[in-house]
Amino acid sequence: MLETLLPNVDWIDLWQACHDTFSMLGWSLLFTLVLGLPLGVLLFLTGKRQLLSQPVVYGLLSFVVNVLRSVPFVILLIVMIPLTTLITGTSFGVAGVVPPLVVGATPFFARLVETALREVDRGIIEATQAMGATTRQIVFGALLPEALPGILAAATVTAITLVSYSAMSGLVGGGGLGDLAVRNGYQRFQTDVMIVTVILLLVLVQALQMAGDRLVTHFSRK
Amino acid sequence: MTTTIQFKNIHKSYRVGGRDIPALSGIDLTINPGEIFGMIGHSGAGKSTLVRLINLLERPTGGELLIDGADITRFDNDALRALRRRIGMIFQHFNLLSSKTVADNVAFPLRLAGKKSRAETDARVAELLARVGLSEHASKYPSQLSGGQKQRVGIARALATEPKILLCDEATSALDPQTTQSVLRLLAEINRELGLTIVLITHEMDVIRTICDRVAVLDGGKVVEHGPVADVFLHPKHITTKRFVQESEHVDENEQDDDFAHVPGRIIRLTFRGEATYEPVLGKVARDCGVDFSILAGRIDRIKDTPYGQLTLALTGGDVDAALARFESEGLTVEALRDA
Ligand SMILES: Nc1ncnc2c1ncn2[C@@H]1O[C@H](COP(=O)(O)OP(=O)(O)OP(=O)(O)O)[C@@H](O)[C@H]1O
Ligand SMILES: [Mg+2]
Numbered sequence: 001m002l003e004t005l006l007p008n009v010d011w012i013d014l015w016q017a018c019h020d021t022f023s024m025l026g027w028s029l030l031f032t033l034v035l036g037l038p039l040g041v042l043l044f045l046t047g048k049r050q051l052l053s054q055p056v057v058y059g060l061l062s063f064v065v066n067v068l069r070s071v072p073f074v075i076l077l078i079v080m081i082p083l084t085t086l087i088t089g090t091s092f093g094v095a096g097v098v099p100p101l102v103v104g105a106t107p108f109f110a111r112l113v114e115t116a117l118r119e120v121d122r123g124i125i126e127a128t129q130a131m132g133a134t135t136r137q138i139v140f141g142a143l144l145p146e147a148l149p150g151i152l153a154a155a156t157v158t159a160i161t162l163v164s165y166s167a168m169s170g171l172v173g174g175g176g177l178g179d180l181a182v183r184n185g186y187q188r189f190q191t192d193v194m195i196v197t198v199i200l201l202l203v204l205v206q207a208l209q210m211a212g213d214r215l216v217t218h219f220s221r222k
Numbered sequence: 223m224t225t226t227i228q229f230k231n232i233h234k235s236y237r238v239g240g241r242d243i244p245a246l247s248g249i250d251l252t253i254n255p256g257e258i259f260g261m262i263g264h265s266g267a268g269k270s271t272l273v274r275l276i277n278l279l280e281r282p283t284g285g286e287l288l289i290d291g292a293d294i295t296r297f298d299n300d301a302l303r304a305l306r307r308r309i310g311m312i313f314q315h316f317n318l319l320s321s322k323t324v325a326d327n328v329a330f331p332l333r334l335a336g337k338k339s340r341a342e343t344d345a346r347v348a349e350l351l352a353r354v355g356l357s358e359h360a361s362k363y364p365s366q367l368s369g370g371q372k373q374r375v376g377i378a379r380a381l382a383t384e385p386k387i388l389l390c391d392e393a394t395s396a397l398d399p400q401t402t403q404s405v406l407r408l409l410a411e412i413n414r415e416l417g418l419t420i421v422l423i424t425h426e427m428d429v430i431r432t433i434c435d436r437v438a439v440l441d442g443g444k445v446v447e448h449g450p451v452a453d454v455f456l457h458p459k460h461i462t463t464k465r466f467v468q469e470s471e472h473v474d475e476n477e478q479d480d481d482f483a484h485v486p487g488r489i490i491r492l493t494f495r496g497e498a499t500y501e502p503v504l505g506k507v508a509r510d511c512g513v514d515f516s517i518l519a520g521r522i523d524r525i526k527d528t529p530y531g532q533l534t535l536a537l538t539g540g541d542v543d544a545a546l547a548r549f550e551s552e553g554l555t556v557e558a559l560r561d562a
Binding site: 121 | 302303304305306307311315317320322330331333334335364365
């Protein structure tokens, strides 16, 4: 039955593609969050009229973030090959894709974090300051907890962006569902493969969005 | 425990678009330990700026600001943070952390100070919530509370580190009149029981009249008048103060002058204070001096705990001069509004 409906689908390939997508997403999301959160906090703090207002530092960070965000991911993937090799020892496969994914998504996530932090009522920061809090205490005790729903929403958007970036991993042999859709489905006209992979990607994106929304609602007290 | 706050020729200007715009110019004030000091002024008068100087949320651009004799503008970061723990603050929009429960909001300053154990913190939080009457709301989030309850949480939080000074920036301006009264009563109680100095800013006369001991009237970044509330409000000298008094009593001076135009006799304003308010002085003096009086306007009320009466009278016949002298010797204040 399945054989006649989906003649070109190789289930072992498909399973491997799912596995690759998950490991690319998992690793790149982890590093993106770990690097992007402090970068976002730094962007926020050094911004105009903020706690550690540093126009020069802010201008510099902001410029780097904008540059990275304006480079199309495909180009980043190619340009970064030497750097990726340096970091992971290979520019091939999942390990070859994670660094460019992280470099592509971190500035994006950092900007979203900065925006989420700016949404925190200034009065709350002032009240915390008035209690004699240090900047570190303000960040960890007030800013991050207050901005948590916004940061979780930002992480959700970032995860979904990573899923779509990872479709281009085929260029360096990264694999994954997106790559399967492009190589077999699109380039070899195997429509059935394309449909199955796209449906799986849709399910993944939908699941990420729902999980993200749940978390946001759970932590919203407004 | 003495906590005197002294402003000495304080200036503050904000830099806006490359220019310095003055918000306060030449403030000289002394706020005494244990008193409730009010500052009143219209929007933009500089009230918030002034109160925020006391914990250096804003830095003065000139002058000295002394707390217990020490110029706080020279404090380093550690000393400043220690000072801030001795100064509580409550806000118009409460500024509670929406991500923390009521109990955690109140515990927050204690955790920041990091001096108390978990059990000590919990005990202190329970004590504070009991004081502000919110014990049963400890595990709620601020979004589940009414405005008045939120401000009570704000007060409990401000008291957590046992401060000597409490700053209130328009603390009741977002509340309805009844809730305002209950919050003011709580503040008065705290002032009495803990001996806390309260500095309160508002644009509402009634707030000042209800709980303040002394008041400063701010206009255009300057203190135009200050002193004990009764002195300032019963005998306002500056035009800004007069306007505040008239607004709060719904009196329009021009209209009143028109109304009084047809009334014969001398018109005076008589002010009684304290126990004299309830004495039958008016009738006695009128009888003795043979004057007739008609009451044109009047008000019997209280300023904080002091009853007072203020009557506008038209006096005719008999010996008016003798009557005025008698009023003064009875301890009343006489102001001539119109000669016969
Ligand atoms: N951060 C700021 N930057 C520039 N100007 C400011 C700033 N804060 C206040 N000002 C200006 O300083 C003056 C005094 O402001 P302040 O907030 O102290 O007034 P206020 O008496 O508290 O008024 P309100 O009753 O509206 O709260 C105003 O002219 C205001 O525009
Ligand atoms: Mg103000």
